[in-house]
Amino acid sequence: MTTYMDLVLFKAAAEGDSGPFENDQTRLDQLLTPDENTILHVYLGNQSRKLKATDFVDKILEMCPPLLLQANKKGEIPLHLAARYGHSNVVSVLIDRARALPTDPESGETEAKKMLRMTNEEGDTALHEAARHSRGHVVEILTKEDPEFSYSANVHGETPLYIAASIGWYWTAERGKVVNEILGNCISVDYGGPNGRTALHAASMKGDDVFIDLLVSETARKLLEKEKTLTKTTDENGWSPLHYAAYFSTWLNVSAVKVLLEYDASAAYIAETEKKRTALHIAVIQGREYVMKEIVSGCPTCCDLVDNRGWNALHYAVASKDTKVFKKCLEIPELARLGTKKDDNGNTPFHLIAALANKNHHWRHVLFHETGGQIYGLNKRKLSVNDIYLGEFGEIQKEILESLEDIGSGPIGRSLFVLKKKNNDEKIKEEEEALSKARESHLVVAALIATVTFAAAFTLPGGYKSDRGTALLAKKAAFIVFVISDAISMVLSISAVVIHFLISLIHGFELVKRKDISEDAAMTLFGIATLLTMIGTGTMIIAFITGTYAVLESFLGLAISTCLIGLSFFLLVGLVFHFIRKDLKDNIKF
Template sequence: MDPVLYKAAAAGNIDPFNKIDPACLDRILTPDENTILHVYLRIQRWEWGSTAFVPALLLQANKKGETPLHLAAKYGHSNVVKVLIARAKAPFADPESGVTAARMMLRMTNGEGETALHEAARKARSRVVGILTKEDPDFSYSANVHGETPLYIAASVGRGPEQGKVIDKILRNCSEVDHVGPNGRTALHAAITARDHVRKLLEKEKKLANTPEEKKLAKTTDENGWSPLHYVSYFSGWIDISAVKVLLEYDASATYIAETTEKKRTTLHIAAIQGHVDVMKEIVSRCPDCCELVDNRGWNALHYAVASQSSNAFKKCLSIPELERLKIEKDDKGNTPFHLVAALTHNQKEWRAVYPNEKSIGIYSLNKQKQSIASIRCGDFGEIQGDTALHEAARKARSHVVGILTKEDPDFSYSANVHGETPLYIAASVGFCRRQEQGKVIDKILRNCSAVDYGGPNGRTALHAAITARDHVTVRKLLEKEKKLAKTTDENGWSPLHYAAYFSGWIDISAVKVLLEYDASAAYIAETTEKERIALHIAVIQGHVDVMKEIVSRCPDCCELVDNRGWNALHYAVASQSSIAFKECLRIP
């Protein structure tokens, strides 16, 4: 685009364009294929009332698929939106045809699969949302490429009067509202994490539902089987308890839904392990029999209250009659909640205050390892944690003992304890403090055991543990034994390279070099969380320039990868808030 014309378009000066054939205006483009109308709308930040443009520009998209309507919606130019819609209708004598043409413009999507309504919802442009939804009330706006509908976007942005108006207008004006969000979530899940708008969404569904069966929003689960009530149980430390009350008021049966992951936890279990006793009280008051539900290990809500490691929360649970009755219920290993309490008293003094008196000890009986809570309190608690002798020896860096045990039973695959830790994971996670002995422990497990289990909690492996323990020597040992560990990800999709990129402020850069040496393709793995960041993005936002250089030198084309917002590595360099790191990034070609 000619610089003179560009400046005129940016300033909203139409005089130079009056001298140009209107049929040629759609061919005056920037490198990103922005028309003069795009240029004006991208630069100006105030309302524009001019109607001096040709119809040919109305539907013309730039390289990103953005029409002028997308930009007007994004920047909140409500007057421009009205003009664009009116101009789309103008060429048609038949009013119905004009409406059809305008709606076609409203429904056009950009490269992200977003309509103008998606853009307006994200930026909380309530006036624009009102215009768009009234103009095309019967259209069901589908999800963008990230799985987000306009309503989901509006609900997830957060609190504020303008955001509330956006949601109100979508719910009021649209006859068909799509609540869909990414990873199976809905706008209700988003509203809970954003701390607002829960009642609005449920009331809208209630009005539209003809039968109780159609009221399903409160029970719709994400890809992990988490209902909105799971979310509020987890986040209630900073969400008003009223959100829990609203959900239970609309559909209390959600309390009986168990997640679809291996643990099979209900909302009561989630609230318990978070120590959110007020949420537990509310759930139990509505659905007292949900206390009977257990997870895949047989743990009830009181077991989880112990697992919260808050003795204060556990005490409060015992004051709730429905929960107090669970104190003698056993899990699959025969442990009552007080067997777990007894194990904690060994190292955490605050739990001794809730340990039962001698007269009542007998009611808890023995677990399947023939242990009483008294014997566990005295130190016999290895089995309560699911630990074998090898787990204990690995934790204490007893290399001679590890050698004896692994030679005696080399074909046994030592599984994880109740915390998800295998002996190798424990050995790898101990770190610097016993480096020499710990190295021998790891060597003997790898050398003597024919079936080595590398597993750890939350999807992590011994390789993840070695990286966080600052042990690049063990990193190499593990990869020499099992190369595929380099690409094994945790429950958030983080590979060992993600961990090294995050912790490299205090991890030798050689750990990064070793990981890339064994499998550089790990640099292309994106986390499975909503942000979808690769290891390079993690290194950049942490300001770890040396890690960035190493990754880029091995995999230069990984720089092209972006996150869910389209952010590349340089966007993250700015987000690191380190001008020094940003300058260093600019020196990397």
């Protein structure tokens, strides 16, 4: 008959106090929580630090041996919890206790191995739990105890090795140890994961960090040393580990790509099931310059492969709608020669660029400066590059827009991509609104200060000498401080106004591009507005300088000091332009 633990007994179990249980007349295997956790479950789940002493576990199992294999509602035995929380000493004690039990006469399986192979309701063994929580020492104990067993996948399709190789949001040396222990101790290893992926797929998905890159690439190397065919194993989408490495790698972490190509350069030939994209196509559409170079240098002939529409890597560079990506591709000779290659509709990459160049000056610049006088021929509509540029051909533009949808398919799934993009867009919108309100407040304050200081410079305290128009109090120390402070305030406030103006300029231009308004007209208006504003600001500063000099001319030192402070405005603006020159160069051309 089940008896629920009262508060006193629960606290005693959580703290590892065996005293109250020695005097309790209830059978300990019937003393449970509503989730059917036993005393050992409660104890192991409430220890925040790794346990050195195992006295409580020993005493409880002496009093009630059946607790060793008793599961809670989730199907977890004490070994699951000990593995999850990294209590390696307790794991050893539990295994020793199980070894002491008689072997099953029918199966010939020892109780220790039976315990290690027990699964919870999600199909996880203790090794799954230890791998998921990066408990390297526990994994070492478990795999050495039962090296012959091939730990199969849980209900989610995850094997312990797949879990260990999955980077998630982080990677540690301890997680690397988990992989090493499984590969080193297990005789038969299951590499499988969900959706047809393997542990090598999981290892190829990593974060943007050099340390992580080194650990993960080493993991990939160890996996391939054990099983070289993993490079050719594809998931349900037809994605190989190299596809994933190309998708997730950045300039900081290309080691996994190098390792995959080192073991099997032919992996670059593998095309996905539906759209027939290779890892090179993925690297280009993602703008991974360093990954492109690694793939091309490791397998140059893969550049000739095309997708299900006949698009090569250079077509994908255009599909990215990023001129920088396209120019980087042209710097790679093997990719640059693809400029004359046609897709299934007879379009070369430059036919697609011509369609974009109608409304985008960046692509117009590429079209005029990168063609090099080459003849690209006619497409299947009998149209040349020049015909498309001069005419209106929405079909080709539609093809390009549809190609961008490819980014949402593949490893992360289209629906997740759209959801992520929506969430990001909402977040960006909220941040933009908050920033806009803050900028409005700052701008009002800065403009007010500029107005007051400008007026104060010509309404000087004490007035002027009627015969010369110079300040009466110019020799007073307090007046000198007033004039210099006023000049500094004027320069700083006007500088703040100019900075806010430049922020609005860049932000406004980005909005124009998002809304697909004619960029030529926008650039012309922005250019004129910028020029007029900057000239007007500069002349206001000059007016301030010359006006204050006129009233302080008799006191040359003070006049020169005030003028120098005023002229520092141009230095400050120059520094601002220096820091934002890249954004201005990329977005605004006068």
